[in-house]
Amino acid sequence: MxxxxxxxxxxxxxxxxxxxxxxxxxxxxxxxxxxxxxxxxxxxxxxxxxxxxxxxxxxxxxxxxxxxxxxxHPATLRIPLTSAGPAVPQSDGKAASGMVIFSNNEPELIVDRISAPCLGAVEGSIEMIGNSMEPTFCNGCRIAIVRLSDNRSLIPGQYYYVIDTNWQGIVRRVYQGEKENCIRLVADNPDQFKHPPVEKSLEQIAAIFKVSAALIKF
Structure with missing residues (x-):
């Protein structure tokens, strides 16, 4: 007692x-x-x-x-990708976390609401799909993410959730690209033939989020 x-x-x-x-x-x-x-x-x-x-x-x-x-309070939030506006609740709950939807022609990322003060200021979490980042982030685990206000503030070798202009998102280690204004996205999976590094120009990037933590269910 x-x-x-x-x-x-x-x-x-x-x-x-x-x-x-x-x-x-x-x-x-x-x-x-x-x-x-x-x-x-x-x-x-x-x-x-x-x-x-x-x-x-x-x-x-x-x-x-x-x-x-x-x-x-809905379990999911909508984060604007082309503006610095605040995250707002997704009231209808139809879109799953990790999806990009459009509201008034503005793209928004759906994330799961997260309440974990120990993680600091995070904007939500999304589920990892696939094994490209194993053994660091396994399929089905969740990552907590934070928006970058300036893509030039990237730290080489850190983990980021990168959304391209086709509105597809992937988690990768990010490095300076070989060409100017480009970044190199590298998977952690040892099978680099199956998951090769990808180089993208900043013009091909819609938004970048820093990965703050991995949330793994035991």
Whole structure:
């Protein structure tokens, strides 16, 4: 059973509830609640059960609110490719992540919504299809991506999701191309005959996203 002080701390973190409000609702002195939250064991069984009953009720309410928010927010987002506009929810949910659709004649990349503060500022995730980047990124794993505001900020040897002007996207290591204003896209798969390097001019590129992380299901 989780310690009551830990439950109190986690509830306050999730709900932003203030200690005076909890003290008022439970009839327990806020000084006592602060002590419990910091690890002191309750000395009053009556007060312990007062707080337990309060948390039981409020945690259920919080979970229900979270569920409703999840239902109201689509799982996918649309990222504009030809402008710096913000990502917006895909309300109809018809297009899968990784697809490029057109809205008012503007191309938009569909990505899965992702909530992982540990990854930093990412705009979404897409699923890897195929084995061209194995063993680094296996078929079916997901990658978190971030838009580049300037294609000239590419770091040689890093992983990027590159979308060409035919609206096809691939993940590759990117290097400076042999020709001016060109980039070289290199697969990680050891079979370079099957997955050879590709050179593209920047004019053939519609958008580039930095790969921030791989999300692998164990």
């Amino acid at each position: 989780k310690d009551i002080g830990i439950r109190l701390r986690e509830y306050r973190s999730r709900s932003n509830a203030k200690m005076p409000a909890i003290a008022s609702a439970t009839g327990i002195a806020k000084e006592t609640l602060y002590k419990w939250e910091k690890g002191t064991k309750p000395s009053s069984i009556e007060e312990y059960y007062k707080l337990k009953g309060y948390l039981d009720k409020m945690e259920v309410s919080l979970d229900e609110e979270t569920f409703e928010l999840v239902k109201q």
